[in-house]
Amino acid sequence: MASSSRNRYLPVKNGLKSFWLKQPHELSDHRSTSTIPEQSDIIIIGAGYAGVATAYHLLKEGTGAAAGLNITILEARGASSGATGRNGGHLRPDLYGHIPKYIDRAGVRAGAEVAEFEIENMWAIKKAIEDEKIDCDFTLVRCVDVYCNTKDATNAKASYDKLVALELDYMKDMFFTADPKEAEAYSGVKGALVAVSFTAGTMFPYKFILGLLKILLATGKVNLQTHTPVLSVERDEKRGYAVSTERGTVYAKQVVHASNGYVAGLLPEYERNIIPCKGICTHIEMPEQNRGTAPLFTNSYSLANDDNTSSYLIPRLDGSIIVGGSRQKFRPFKEQWYHNVDDSILIDASKDHYEEYMQRTYRGWEKTDAKVSSIWTGVMGYSFDSNPHIGSVPSKPGQFILAGFNGHGMPVIWLGAKGLAKMILADQRGEKLPFSETGIPRLFQTSQLRIDRAQANKEEDGDILGTGQIFLPKLPIHETHTWKSRL
Known part of the structure; x- marks a missing residue:
């Protein structure tokens, strides 16, 4: 080469x-x-x-x-x-987001394996941290997925209903509401249409x-x-x-x-x-004198705003916030993130997205004066x-x-x-x-x-630039595969 x-x-x-x-x-x-x-x-x-x-x-x-x-x-x-x-320090298993896609491609068992594996992974990491006595701020939380636009809310409900109908056992851990009043009250997110929650973790990776x-x-x-x-x-x-x-x-x-x-x-x-695809992440904190004025954060979040911009968020034990994402903001500007390994330069198209994000998004944060204290980018590997x-x-x-x-x-x-x-x-x-x-x-x-x-x-x-629907025939799966969850 x-x-x-x-x-x-x-x-x-x-x-x-x-x-x-x-x-x-x-x-x-x-x-x-x-x-x-x-x-x-x-x-x-x-x-x-x-x-x-x-x-x-x-x-x-x-x-x-x-x-x-x-x-x-x-x-x-x-x-x-x-x-x-x-990264964002979010140990969040995907229980329903991509799972219907995998089921459509390869069958129920192959799709469910992914969710079960990710759940098992979370508990295995927790055990390793405890066994090895590693101080890395690990916490178990409820991850709250929130959808504030009609399209994403509709898709989330369809995925949830499909997986419930399949009687997948891990779905018992999920709370789901498609009542906007309940969704906003449960999540604290302004304009929430759907809220889903399940067990996840946060840590200092x-x-x-x-x-x-x-x-x-x-x-x-x-x-x-x-x-x-x-x-x-x-x-x-x-x-x-x-x-x-x-x-x-x-x-x-x-x-x-x-x-x-x-x-x-x-x-x-x-x-x-x-x-190689770049992403963006931030650390948000509020002035010391304002700490305690915002609602207590004990959940992590995955959130799709009403403008279809998605973000993930974890609370830190010191009251600060890690939040990143906003891929929809920079997706049209391929040269800034796609096939790009330069993590010394921010993504211009979304570098200001998280200014006053907490005030815009969460109830009770309007007067906290929370600000972005640090912003960075990183290179991820996205598969076709x-x-x-x-x-x-x-x-x-x-x-x-x-x-x-x-x-x-x-x-x-x-x-x-x-x-x-x-x-x-x-x-x-x-x-x-x-x-x-x-x-x-x-x-x-x-x-x-x-x-x-x-x-x-x-x-x-493929999935990287497309809509998440890969236009390919199903993967050939041998039914003799003996993978079993260790849950």
Whole structure:
């Protein structure tokens, strides 16, 4: 691959500082050794949520000979400086939004697997945080989805009614009202037409991942090399793969691609499958003297305003707010966000959207003088068909991928990494673990079919630029798939 093509997918050196990154962790710029190792059993590209979670599960799942594996994590910038250190901290499983679409494509069981997996992911993260005693502001909340325009409200009710009729057990956790007076009273959102709520979580994602990294590095089995961009991954007949970086080359039998929106730089076959797309997020706080004047926030939110602009929001324990989204505002200006990896520049089309957002949107916030105290952008990986790509890279034995989370990685990556770790360890033993035994939803499995499908179709036919209705035939699903929820 030409270097000019590769450079298109390298992170810029000086991205905007997010609220989460303002106080760097002691391991932010850590290098376990002064030079990169010459050889490693497994190389993981990316020290964000996906890469660190994979390393964690490799160590947890590894037994016997696999318990002695050594892992090298290569990161282009500081640890967790990409999407993980820039997201909204919202651990929100999708119980109904996209699920009817997946059901239409692949059947009820395949669609329901996604919702059940995301719920399970939330509880598994909670347990890991408690077991490892990681201080990352984790809280369980009710996520309140609110719709203030007729189209979105109508669609939300249709999705809810469809899933209730299918008698999916997880729907018992949901509260739903399509009475505007009830919706506004329950949510506190002005002009609410529909309100839905269910269990979700909020957290400080950067602290979570750096807390895990500290645990991993203490084992002596993980070598972290920050500020070490990977330039190429080439087959080496004797040593597996040669992973070239700006600081030298390291060899390994197995390589894990966990760089999300940047992944096509090293795996060009995914260029049409996983597109780097920028988003915007803010931190909002009110003057200290006004704290206590606004209604108490104990819920997180996903909200579609009356102008069809969507946002997500979490309350912080200090009374401040994290809110981001507004994709509908900048969607027409493709050059500002689509196929764009420059997180040092804000998205002009929506950079002012969250000024006085709380006053405009929520009852009781009109006189709080709440203001945007910090605003940033980040690069996400959006997949052509809206599903992540997890598993063995087709036609590249020993290479694996965990990427393409569509801005929705928080409730997917943890157990996705656990399932991938099982595949990697089986490969170490010379075995092939069936994807159906990984615990990952079947729709998330990367495949040559999915790669070819994206390459053969127009970009506007996919979920990224379209209306959320992908104009493709149903995925072929084998009914012998044995995935079962562990709930």
